Amino acid sequence: MSGCRCLLDWCGLESRLITLRSRSGLSFENVINTFTQTAKHERCSFHGNVNVGEDVTIEELRQAYHAVVLSYGAEGNRSMEIPGEDFPGVFSAKDFVGWYNGLPTNKELCPDLSSETAVILGQGNVALDVARILLSPLDMLKETDITQNSLAALAGSNVRRVLIVGRRGPLQIACTIKELREMVNLPNTRADMLTSDFEGIAEALKDLPRPRKRLTELMMKAVKEGGDDKVEKCCGFRFFRSPVEVLTGADGKRATGIRLTLNKLEGSGDGARAVPTGQIEDVECGLIISSIGYKSIPIDPTVPFDPRKAIVPNDMGRVQDTAGLYCSGWVKRGPTGVIATTMNDSFDTARVLIQDMEAGKLDVSVNKLGAQAITDLLQTRGVRTVLFSEWEKINAEEEKRGKSLGKPREKLLDIDEMLKIAWS
Ligand SMILES: NC(=O)c1ccc[n+]([C@@H]2O[C@H](COP(=O)([O-])OP(=O)(O)OC[C@H]3O[C@@H](n4cnc5c(N)ncnc54)[C@H](OP(=O)(O)O)[C@@H]3O)[C@@H](O)[C@H]2O)c1
Known part of the structure; x- marks a missing residue:
């Protein structure tokens, strides 16, 4: 039981x-x-x-x-603990995944997919799952058991650009290679990465354990190849950035962007810590999905x-x-x-x-x-x-x-x- x-x-x-x-x-x-x-x-x-x-x-x-x-x-999720986290337009990955997977508790979620940019906070496999759902061609999704409700919503989606934001660097990314490969190979989607996020990474490659090395090489390949600008959709990582506040429009009623603080790393490898530099960056987006991990609850x-x-x-x-x-x-x-x-x-x-x-x-x-x-x-x-x-x-x-x-x-x-x- x-x-x-x-x-x-x-x-x-x-x-x-x-x-x-x-x-x-x-x-x-x-x-x-x-x-x-x-x-x-x-x-x-x-x-x-x-x-x-x-x-x-x-x-x-x-x-x-x-x-x-x-x-x-x-069945719980970690909270970002930032102002605006509860605004319309902000969802936990747990609820979003529950919505497209047909969990009764999430059937009324009705995410507004009318904005062009979606930001996912966190860079684990769940974040990549959500990005794939947002960007996959409908014909691919129709073959899965995703609910008809979500298919209908995704059919009318305007989301063209998905940014997956991490507080640390490429060498600390939490996703795994198979999931990354699927993201990189999404049809009609080009990579949208910042070369500045990868400074010094090539030199670090030789000392990395094999799985991390392959993962990093795949990201670097995506950065290098970029992609065809004529391709309508794009997806990419933003590193060294932590969320600090959800931004709202003049009415203050729904999310219109996310404020990020830029970080530098203290330490190296898996144990490196993200420390804010004080520099701020705002990203305009109407859909924000927090994917910073699940948590168990006492029963x-x-x-x-x-x-x-x-x-x-x-x-x-x-x-x-x-x-x-x-x-x-x-x-x-x-x-x-x-x-x-x-x-x-x-x-x-x-x-x-x-x-x-x-x-x-x-x-x-x-x-x-x-x-x-x-x-x-x-x-x-x-x-x-x-x-x-x-x-x-x-x-x-x-x-x-x-x-x-x-x-x-x-x-x-x-x-x-x-x-x-x-x-x-
Ligand atoms: N295809 C599959 O097999 C599959 C699919 C889905 C999930 N899973 C597995 O399920 C598990 C859970 O996945 P998950 O994606 O929910 O979790 P996860 O792999 O633990 O990733 C969580 C992400 O959130 C970030 N994060 C945590 N706290 C944060 C904070 N306060 N501010 C900003 N960022 C924060 C983490 O960054 P830091 O590294 O800096 O902490 C990390 O990038 C994983 O083991 C995953 O591999 C597997």
């Missing part, structure tokens, strides 16, 4: 996979098949539509099971939580001071790493759990009721769960709707509609 409604978690995972397909090293079908096999296993019970911390507490789960693993990811007051690191404090997956409670994934390590990283991390936690069982640190001497206890409890509280077979009905409906549109699926955006189909 996950931290939030399992039903929604699974839909979200699928969405991300469609976007990430072919880049994670794991095929989309493999991930689905493994999940399905596990969910259908006779010793696994799937309870969807359950909100842990509200419908059932962690303490109740611990009473029902010998061990509980928290694996609920990171139950009885579970230890480190608000600074936004993780559940743990020792190799064993939750601090709480025997029988474990964690894995982003809630254990923080929001970094690709799907394979998170998968391996879950294997590590499982290994630790088994070690504890074998070493007698996990008390399995008393029989526990497991799923039966939780099913009874939820029933007495009037919480109707979604079984895996019921979730499969939602899945089939989405695939059916997608087929008629020539795409892998059309996501259901309304929870009540999902539940109606599940329980039909």
